Amino acid sequence: MYPYLSLGPLVVQLPGLALLAGVYLALLLTEKRAAHLKLNKEHVYNMVFWGLVAGIVGARLAYATRFLSVYLESPLSLLALNPQTLSPVDGILTGLLVAGVYGRRKNLPLRPTLDALAPGLAAFMVAVGVAHFLSGDAFGAPTDLPWGIYLWDAYRHPTQIYEVILALGVFLAVWKQPLGRPGDGLNFLLLVALSGGARLFLEAFRGDSLVWDGGWRAAQIVSLAVVLLSLALMQKWYPPLQNRQKR
Amino acid sequence: MxxxxxxxxxxxxxxxxxxxxxxxxxxxxxxxxxSRLPPPDAAGGAPPASPREGFAAPDFTLELLGGGTVTLSELRGQAVMVNLWASWCPPCRAEMPAIERAYQDLKDDGLLVVAVNTTYQDSEAAAAGFVAEFGLTFPVALDRNGAVSNRYQLRGLPSTYFIDRQGIIRSVVVGGPMSEGLIRAKIEEILKETP
Missing domain, CATH: 1.20.5 (Single alpha-helices involved in coiled-coils or other helix-helix interfaces)
Structure with missing residues (x-):
């Protein structure tokens, strides 16, 4: 675990750097796949870029809204670089909304665009695993297994390493585009289903799960629903028989 | 095929x-x-001590600048902000006035700031000069042998731990300077909870 690197007065947040590298790689792969799918790659790139910008701005504004009096008193804090004052869920929703509106305005077709995003998103998931490894977040439950790592005052499952391995597997599967025809959205759904399955499996080893009444791990319930929905949607999106025969 | x-x-x-x-x-x-988890009582109740969010703040007893001691576990019932700093650290200097303002505004609501000077890599005289320069009114503790810095796995200065009334770390900020908004939002979040 190497969360910070002190360089004189600067404390560099290494997990943040891993995420930035993930964003860079994701944009690169998305652009490449968009070109392959004969989409306007500039529009796809801009859609992701503006989605990211809107996500960050939305996350900060949503956080500030929760503590309105504080931010009215010191409005310059809105521009502070502290990542702790971001509201992630609101940021993701804002980013998706803006990216969706942008894509619609530029007439980007839904399913090919989703397929273009799939390898980049899968690569970003690997970066998220690396960021978790560096920060010690998403840590495992205590274990006596010989490969347990000492973290947060206990020997724990190295869930961050499990996460990276699973994310790499998902990336390889999605990169190969094994389902349907490129551009029909099935490989994006495959990414969603495999990522949901990976989380469903991994969550059992986590030591920081959000637990619902009855001891159910929230992430597992949500992941199972996501996997089932994406599998159901796969068949719905699968081209009708007459189109299949033309292939 | x-x-x-x-x-x-x-x-x-x-x-x-x-x-x-x-x-x-x-x-x-x-x-x-x-993979369901057993009920919290069966799992052992309070979380173990470790310097990260969701865990109990590791306890310490330190001497204070100007005399006396402070024991973290004796501060239960208050929102506590533990800030590790050194007089030579520019971000520490930059954020300290905002911490003092927050302390002045919120101490009557139950906020206590414990500023832990990393004396093993600073000096008591420099710490005293820093306190006088910024007119700090909260307790300043002296980590002379680095034991607290070591227990809190200090990796960069300043490092700040926001601890709730039950002694659980709610947020950790490494590096700085923290914005005034961040300081107040984190404290307000803890103070808003039922004592």
Whole structure:
């Protein structure tokens, strides 16, 4: 675990750097796949870029809204670089909304665009695993297994390493585009289903799960629903028989 | 058989795909069931001590600048902000006035700031000069042998731990300077909770 690197007065947040590298790689792969799918790659790139910008701005504004009096008193804090004052869920929703509106305005077709995003998103998931490894977040439950790592005052499952391995597997599967025809959205759904399955499996080893009444791990319930929905949607999106025969 | 044929065959066959969905539901449901957690009481109640969010703040007793001692566990019932700093650290200097303002505004609501000077890499005289320069009114503790810095796995200065009334770390900020908004929002979040 190497969360910070002190360089004189600067404390560099290494997990943040891993995420930035993930964003860079994701944009690169998305652009490449968009070109392959004969989409306007500039529009796809801009859609992701503006989605990211809107996500960050939305996350900060949503956080500030929760503590309105504080931010009215010191409005310059809105521009502070502290990542702790971001509201992630609101940021993701804002980013998706803006990216969706942008894509619609530029007439980007839904399913090919989703397929273009799939390898980049899968690569970003690997970066998220690396960021978790560096920060010690998403840590495992205590274990006596010989490969347990000492973290947060206990020997724990190295869930961050499990996460990276699973994310790499998902990336390889999605990169190969094994389902349907490129551009029909099935490989994006495959990414969603495999990522949901990976989380469903991994969550059992986590030591920081959000637990619902009855001891159910929230992430597992949500992941199972996501996997089932994406599998159901796969068949719905699968081209009708007459189109299949033309292939 | 080309590489695309196998999954496509499954997708073409509605019955087969439905069977797959049912199998995934049953296997996923069973995995979710066996990985359920026992009720909190059976799991041991309070979280163990470790310097990260969600864990109990590791306890310490330190001498204060100007005399006396402070023991973290004796401050339960108050929102506590532990700030590790050094007089030579520019971000520490930059954020300290905002911490003092927050302390002045919120101490009557239950906020206590414990500023832990990393004396083993600073000096008591420099710490005293810093306190006088910024007119700090909260307790300043002296980590002379680095034991607290070591226990809190100090990796960069300043480092700040926001601790709730039950002694649980709610937020950790490494590096700085923290914005005034961040300081106040984190404290307000803790103070808003039922004592």
């Amino acid at each position: 080309t590489k695309r044929q196998l999954p496509d065959t499954w997708l073409q066959n509605r019955k087969r795909w439905t069977a797959l969905l049912i199998a995934v539901f049953l296997l996923g449901g069973a995995w979710t069931q066996i």
